[in-house]
Amino acid sequence: MKSLVSIREGGLASWALRLVAAAFVIGLVFWVPTSAGAGLISTAIEALTLMSAAMALNLILGYTGQISIGHSAFLGIGAYTTGIFVSRWGFSPWLTFPIAFLIAFVVGVIVSFPASRIKGVYLALVTLALGLVFPQLLTWKKLSWLTGGGAGLPNKDSQLQTTGFNIGRKEGQMLHFEIFGWDPFGDLRRPDNKAAFWYWIAAGVAVIVYLVCRGVVKSRVGRSMVAIRDNETAAAVMGVNLVKTKAMVFGLSAGLCALPGCVVAIKIGSVSPEGITSLTVKGAITFLIVMVIGGAGSLWGPIIGAALYVFVTEKTGEWANDDAIPALIRPLFAWAKVPPGDGIFAVLLILLMFVAPRGIVGVWNQYSSRIVRVLPRPAGAVGPAPMATAAMFTVTDSEGEHE
Amino acid sequence: MALFFQRLVDGMSYGSVYALIALGLVIVYRGTGHLNFAQGEMALFCAYFVYQFGEWRIPVWPAMFLGMGVGFLLGSATEVALVRPISKRSPFAVFIVTIGLFTFLNWLDGAIWGNQQLPNSGVGSKQLSYPSLFPNDPQDQWLPFGVSIRYERVGILVLVLVLTGLLFLLFNKTKFGLSMRAVASNAESAKLAGIRTNRVLMMSWGLAAAIGALGGVVQAGLNGNVNLGLMFTVFIYGSAAATLGGFDSPGGAVIGGLMIGVIENLASGYLPKWVGQEMKLGVAFVVILAVLLVKPSGLFGTAKVERV
Numbered sequence: 220m221k222s223l224v225s226i227r228e229g230g231l232a233s234w235a236l237r238l239v240a241a242a243f244v245i246g247l248v249f250w251v252p253t254s255a256g257a258g259l260i261s262t263a264i265e266a267l268t269l270m271s272a273a274m275a276l277n278l279i280l281g282y283t284g285q286i287s288i289g290h291s292a293f294l295g296i297g298a299y300t301t302g303i304f305v306s307r308w309g310f311s312p313w314l315t316f317p318i319a320f321l322i323a324f325v326v327g328v329i330v331s332f333p334a335s336r337i338k339g340v341y342l343a344l345v346t347l348a349l350g351l352v353f354p355q356l357l358t359w360k361k362l363s364w365l366t367g368g369g370a371g372l373p374n375k376d377s378q379l380q381t382t383g384f385n386i387g388r389k390e391g392q393m394l395h396f397e398i399f400g401w402d403p404f405g406d407l408r409r410p411d412n413k414a415a416f417w418y419w420i421a422a423g424v425a426v427i428v429y430l431v432c433r434g435v436v437k438s439r440v441g442r443s444m445v446a447i448r449d450n451e452t453a454a455a456v457m458g459v460n461l462v463k464t465k466a467m468v469f470g471l472s473a474g475l476c477a478l479p480g481c482v483v484a485i486k487i488g489s490v491s492p493e494g495i496t497s498l499t500v501k502g503a504i505t506f507l508i509v510m511v512i513g514g515a516g517s518l519w520g521p522i523i524g525a526a527l528y529v530f531v532t533e534k535t536g537e538w539a540n541d542d543a544i545p546a547l548i549r550p551l552f553a554w555a556k557v558p559p560g561d562g563i564f565a566v567l568l569i570l571l572m573f574v575a576p577r578g579i580v581g582v583w584n585q586y587s588s589r590i591v592r593v594l595p596r597p598a599g600a601v602g603p604a605p606m607a608t609a610a611m612f613t614v615t616d617s618e619g620e621h622e
Numbered sequence: 623m624a625l626f627f628q629r630l631v632d633g634m635s636y637g638s639v640y641a642l643i644a645l646g647l648v649i650v651y652r653g654t655g656h657l658n659f660a661q662g663e664m665a666l667f668c669a670y671f672v673y674q675f676g677e678w679r680i681p682v683w684p685a686m687f688l689g690m691g692v693g694f695l696l697g698s699a700t701e702v703a704l705v706r707p708i709s710k711r712s713p714f715a716v717f718i719v720t721i722g723l724f725t726f727l728n729w730l731d732g733a734i735w736g737n738q739q740l741p742n743s744g745v746g747s748k749q750l751s752y753p754s755l756f757p758n759d760p761q762d763q764w765l766p767f768g769v770s771i772r773y774e775r776v777g778i779l780v781l782v783l784v785l786t787g788l789l790f791l792l793f794n795k796t797k798f799g800l801s802m803r804a805v806a807s808n809a810e811s812a813k814l815a816g817i818r819t820n821r822v823l824m825m826s827w828g829l830a831a832a833i834g835a836l837g838g839v840v841q842a843g844l845n846g847n848v849n850l851g852l853m854f855t856v857f858i859y860g861s862a863a864a865t866l867g868g869f870d871s872p873g874g875a876v877i878g879g880l881m882i883g884v885i886e887n888l889a890s891g892y893l894p895k896w897v898g899q900e901m902k903l904g905v906a907f908v909v910i911l912a913v914l915l916v917k918p919s920g921l922f923g924t925a926k927v928e929r930v
Contacts (some may be wrong), residue, residue: 348861
């Protein structure tokens, strides 16, 4: 394939490209809370939590090839850890992030042991069952002393009447968020300031999840994961410890998936099986859909997929009411009694499987190299490690089949 | 003892629905080796159709056969248009397509019929409750030894057993059944022997969806209404049944379905504190996990020998 421009990886031009891409992303992240309205900030928080969960799922599904339709359970563990520790025992919400990570990590490792014997669609079946059982487990009578049953938390027994930050003017309540005397958000009782505060928590979680995924994928463990995905037997022969690697990746994926759960609990201020859609199996299917549409097995795939999903479902959210549909496409959607978001993405998912199984990122990799082609550094050359954005421009063999 | 007997009959009638979903899963799995995650949603789609036929004053039995016809068309169209072309790529791609179909069908049900439960006088339903295949008024029951045995429950059980018998005849006594078994055991050789494998696979998917459709109608009838979440749990019970019976054994699927129904009903009846209504699904989860870990081929399936 000929391309218009060829540049070398690590050269001046490739660094310039990376800088432009990084500046664009960082600019977008800073633009949303400062210039956008509360509605868009709230949508952005939703997108950030969804992309964190999808990135976590990508580790186990996109890179290691182990199908999971039960990641909603791990997100739920995160949400309930924050809910229980904050409202029952008065912990600081900040502390619940590492606690949730650890709990979900342990659960993930436990799940991985049967999973290392169960393969392919059977694993999908078991995880689907797990995803369906989890909300039932929350309403279980034997656990309601902890989870608050079907009504959720906080309830009349809890110490605090919120599962997030206890914002208010009373003694012991929080009014400002200060970092060494710097108060970036102002009075947190104002909805705009509160939304910006949550936005930065969600953004922080997304960045941490991204950096961890990136670190793991580019390491020795990451190469073992891809080896397991492509051919388990061959990987074992090459000296990859299957059980240990799967246990680690499952644990890590589960732990990371719990973090956006904490964000959801903080933002909503209460947890219940019905109140948080993403802890039901519908949530797990959404993680899967956005990850595959964006591009399974690529670092930016889940991010792009999640942003697109939240953007489209938000834009079409009112379309059950026919007058909200733009006149041009009204005949196409007016018959439907529910918003078309899920239908659009289901069709898009099936279509992409036919024409571009590597998702949007795969299409981008295929066509961007016709214009700008970054020649990879020769093997063994010394130099700084490639940066994140480079992954978007590197030429990959997109014809190969990876599952 | 009377209570035990009643729970047994109730469990078997719920198990009949699981058996129907499991039968659909098994027929598809035998033919193409794929697990159809959209099986439950296909059944739900047909169950909505039967509601619609009821609104048009079509009696329930013809409506049921029409619904099964819709299922047959949906299943065979899915095989021809989606599964056959994509299965050349990878099993993972087929899995994703069935998940896509799952989401799409659930959305489509909501788009056409709305997300409230039906029949619903609020949207002008003419029917009072979802059409039931058997008499289900409160007095329609036998009362031997103080046990309440409802006609509906027994009727469903008999219906499933008759259907199983017919399927047995179809698989074992007809030319089509022979070619289905040939395709299941070795598709390449079957093709060389002159069997139109494509047509057999299309018919298998259609048959599976039609049987599932019956399951959907029966489940909606037992439930009294049809709603968007009706088949999520039923699908899991059905897959638990198929796992327990063995994914390549139709007889196993029926026995597995009845067993799952009985197990969950007895467990929730006798352990109200530990299982109750909330953790019935937990029973199915434990069964799936235990069978896959201990005996992955199930009770009646053939163990697959894999060369590493």
